[in-house]
Amino acid sequence: MVEHRFPNTKPLADHSLDDDSYLDYFYDIPGSMPGTLNIESDASPPIIVLIDYNEAQAVRQEVETPEECVPFLDSESVSWVDVKGLGSEDILRRLGQVFSLHPLVLEDIVNVPQRPKIEEYDDQLLIIARMVTMKSSGSGFVSEQVSLILGRHYLLTVQEEPEYDCFGPIRERLRTGKGTIRKQGADYLAYALLDSIIDGFFPVLEEYGEKIEELEDEVVSNPSRQTLEKIHSVKRELLGLRRAIWPQRDAINALIRDGNDLISHEVNIYLRDCYDHAIQVLDMVETYRELTASLMDVYLSSISNKMNEIMKLLTVISSIFIPLTFIAGVYGMNFDPSKSPLNMPELEWYWGYPACWAVMLTTAFGLVYFFWRRGWFENLSTVVTKDTASGKHLPHSLMRR
Incomplete structure (x- = not known):
């Protein structure tokens, strides 16, 4: 600069x-x-x-x-x-x-x-x-x-x-x-x-309303570092709009209240309408600022939920492979069955290897069934966006006011 x-x-x-x-x-x-x-x-x-x-x-x-x-x-x-x-x-x-x-x-x-x-x-x-x-x-x-x-x-x-x-x-x-x-x-x-x-503030605010709508979709569906920067930028720009309209509202109000010899009574009545428009602009600015602040909270929740999804998926995968790793580890020990009849006699069975695979697959599918019955595979994402394929919509609590 x-x-x-x-x-x-x-x-x-x-x-x-x-x-x-x-x-x-x-x-x-x-x-x-x-x-x-x-x-x-x-x-x-x-x-x-x-x-x-x-x-x-x-x-x-x-x-x-x-x-x-x-x-x-x-x-x-x-x-x-x-x-x-x-x-x-x-x-x-x-x-x-x-x-x-x-x-x-x-x-x-x-x-x-x-x-x-x-x-x-x-x-x-x-x-x-x-x-x-x-x-x-x-x-x-x-x-x-x-x-x-x-x-x-x-x-x-x-x-x-x-x-x-x-x-x-x-x-x-x-x-x-x-x-x-x-x-x-x-x-x-x-x-x-x-x-x-x-x-002239209304067309500008209309643009920011569309920006906030786009950010709402982005922060719920695919939040990223760029999303956070966009939210921060919109917050600062809305602050600039607030600093522009707030004192103008007060100035118009003072002019209506105190009057002036150069302002006729008829025009003073028209100024009330101008003051009303300034109030509307200020209300819109404050509403958009609140929405932007809530977007920051939704962004943090989305990032946290995404991390929870990853941890849940890793937990499921780990839970399935832990018993399989245990079985593979047991049969990876170098005990000689010829030295003792207690040293893994199943290693010399004719169906020993297929039996081991059967036990491992049964264990894996049993855990998957158990997790499914517990509902672990349902609603992996707690933040649901509109699914264009299924036609699902945002929860009402996340829809724009």
Whole structure:
């Protein structure tokens, strides 16, 4: 993992699930100057997209400089300025000047990752959220910070990465005028984006639900070292999802409870639905975490049962061959029958050798019959998976809740 160090901060890294950075939050070294911006060297250059709309129309344009947004900020229409990428300190500082951002607001926007939160300023409302999307490869997810600065007639959003985004349906509704979004103000747009961020957790959790189902089958039928690594990986990733959604739920709840002059009563009601979705996401995350923890127990039980199967099989084989070994050992002694009539007289019998085999086979089959009657050969595996040949299914206690 490549780390980029800055004078006043902890090491920064790519916030993907290739490392443990998704479990961390940004922090400054004690005593550093407030408002310091620390930008990663590999951060994407900012792309600024402006969507200005009213009930009649919506205009979308990509602007080169933040100053081009100034004429739209005081108009009666709603302006959504979407900034993707944090790779230019100059553009970000100019953006702060255009929107009159407090230095601490700009610091929270740029120095990622921050804990999701809601902060009120004179005429602005800062919302820090975590947005998760599945990787294009289909394995794992990407967690990035989205900052929303709500003004009276505008909304400024700043994203870490330009590649991952769940705002496509919102842009389409603005373009086509479907629904009531173009009839509402900037606060409704902020709600719509926040709701889209929360709803973006559901497809990710659906993928993890399928992973857990596959792990349930694997841990019962054929557990291995790789299975244990997969369970551990899923546990850590679910912990990352929990750390992303838990503070967002609290932040939305605080916004609903305390209210804000920039949020109308009607939009405040919509935020309750957003809060309800956050609760559902958190419940799903907690359920999956419990299932994953139980998978670890099932894995240990499966390994123990597999060892018991092996020991039982070896015990059966040993129990059969112990008397046979005894008989073979007795007749392997070098006593000369010609010296004494008590020295194994059966060695000189005409049917002595077949009689010995008959006794050994009778003993072996007798033990096998005895073990069979005792039920030793039944249910050698105490953990039964679905048998595609016989159509048997998992016990209900092991089926997914």
